[in-house]
Amino acid sequence: MTESDRFAVAWKDFRRRKRLFWWLFLGWIPTGVLVMFVLRRFALRIMLAYMAAVFVVGLWVPLFVCPRCGERFLSWWHRDPFGAMDAKKCANCGLEVGAA
Numbered sequence: 001m002t003e004s005d006r007f008a009v010a011w012k013d014f015r016r017r018k019r020l021f022w023w024l025f026l027g028w029i030p031t032g033v034l035v036m037f038v039l040r041r042f043a044l045r046i047m048l049a050y051m052a053a054v055f056v057v058g059l060w061v062p063l064f065v066c067p068r069c070g071e072r073f074l075s076w077w078h079r080d081p082f083g084a085m086d087a088k089k090c091a092n093c094g095l096e097v098g099a100a
């Protein structure tokens with residue numbers, strides 16, 4: 001596997017993590033409405049599991065490691081957590097997303 005391939009795999013993983021987070025985050029309300037009307041009996045348990053999934057994925061995204069420097073790509077301590085999710089450069093070395 002070339003360096004370029006390794007970076008491509010890393011960026012694909014990064015995009016997948018962020019996409020999953022945003023789908024879960026934005027799916028919160030429609031899922032809640034669906035659960036309240038269709039699965040009322042299990043609503044609390046399902047929504048607690050959903051919240052746990054959003055939380056876990058929300059932690060998984062910042063754990064992405066930069067393919068160049070090997071440090072976390074996103075900073076934990078960002079003023080705007082959603083802005084950090086959309087970061088375009090590595091917080092450590094400045095590598096831009098998608099660079100080969």
Ligand SMILES: [Zn+2]
Nearest residue numbers: 066069090093
């Ligand atoms: Zn880096």
